[in-house]
């Protein structure tokens with residue numbers, strides 16, 4: 001069944017594209033059809049709420065707002081844009097000024113819970129409303145007075161008002177188009193699922209790393225970070241991977257439930273070459289340190305530790321470097337250079 005879905009889509013090699021459809025709606029915003037990379041058809045379709053369909057004008061406005069320093073006017077991040085902390089050259093990551101690491105942005109159309117501690121549960125619209133109202137405490141008056149924005153909001157939304165809802169909705173539309181799917185491992189997956197991809201070979205070392213990643217008796221990483229049918233490289237769940245005996249509160253900070261203590265968002269393993277240091281608090285500087293943690297340092301009596309962590313991962317030195325080589329093959333550099341996401 002998956003293969004059938006896959007064959008329906010033909011764009012094997014090119015970067016993900018979002019193309020305007022041909023319909024002209026007499027002044028109403030122009031529908032966009034999200035062109036998914038072939039192997040993303042293995043996933044359930046992205047969540048797009050009925051009241052915020054993707055449109056060319058909405059995506060364009062969302063991108064402008066993402067790079068707009070006036071959006072933070074009057075708030076704690078005065079003078080900064082979203083893109084001041086989320087840099088495209090680093091897969092929309094940057095070194096964090098906080099105790100919490102910045103989370104890079106890609107493939108969030110498939111998420112329904114956000115932030116390391118899971119503070120926002122819901123759609124991209126919900127997390128964008130949080131970013132605009134609560135994080136930026138945005139004062140939209142400068143944007144309201146700007147004739148360029150008056151036009152852009154009017155083009156994007158039928159109720160052309162410049163309010164936080166439309167601002168958040170436009171940002172959510174832009175985020176749905178931010179798809180990263182062109183690492184060498186992606187090419188391998190595209191080929192595996194029936195495509196014909198030039199240069200899709202992983203090296204012998206990377207192939208050995210992949211076997212360790214997928215082997216329950218070795219690395220066993222795929223239960224949380226996704227197997228061959230999950231190009232997101234995360235299960236999008238909140239779990240405790242056993243970092244500490246006395247963990248940070250994590251998801252329990254918001255749910256106030258003892259069984260959520262120490263659970264954090266499973267991060268995607270995509271684009272790790274851009275996003276060091278690692279873990280929610282940035283405790284590991286290199287991928288070698290991360291792999292050594294999984295092999296040697298997991299705290300088995302950490303509260304609420306996930307069942308998939310309750311085993312010793314015996315990895316020799318060669319296996320550790322093979323696994324690191326495989327993780328690096330999950331890097332999609334084309335994403336950091338895609339003009340569709342540039343200001």
Ligand code: HEC
Pocket residue numbers: 066077080081082083084085086096097098100101102103104108113114115116117127128131132136171
């Ligand atoms: C001052 C730096 C900074 C700015 C400016 C900033 N962010 Fe972030 N962003 C962060 C940090 C740090 C995190 C992780 C925080 C956490 O998880 O609690 C984050 C996380 C996120 C996430 C969660 C992603 C996920 O996978 O769960 C989203 C979405 C997001 N930011 C969007 C935005 C948007 C939209 C803007 C502009 C309105 C913005 N950010 C501006 C630092 C920033």
Ligand code: HEC
Pocket residue numbers: 213219220221222223224225238239240241243264265266267268269272275277278279280281287290291294306307308309313323
């Ligand atoms: C039980 C689920 C689970 C398993 C199994 C698992 N991880 Fe993780 N992984 C997580 C969670 C959760 C985090 C974030 C933890 C935190 O920051 O508190 C994480 C973080 C990471 C990070 C840091 C990413 C970043 O952006 O900070 C890397 C790299 C990583 N894991 C690789 C692996 C590898 C390699 C394996 C197999 C050896 C593996 N993981 C197995 C759940 C898991």
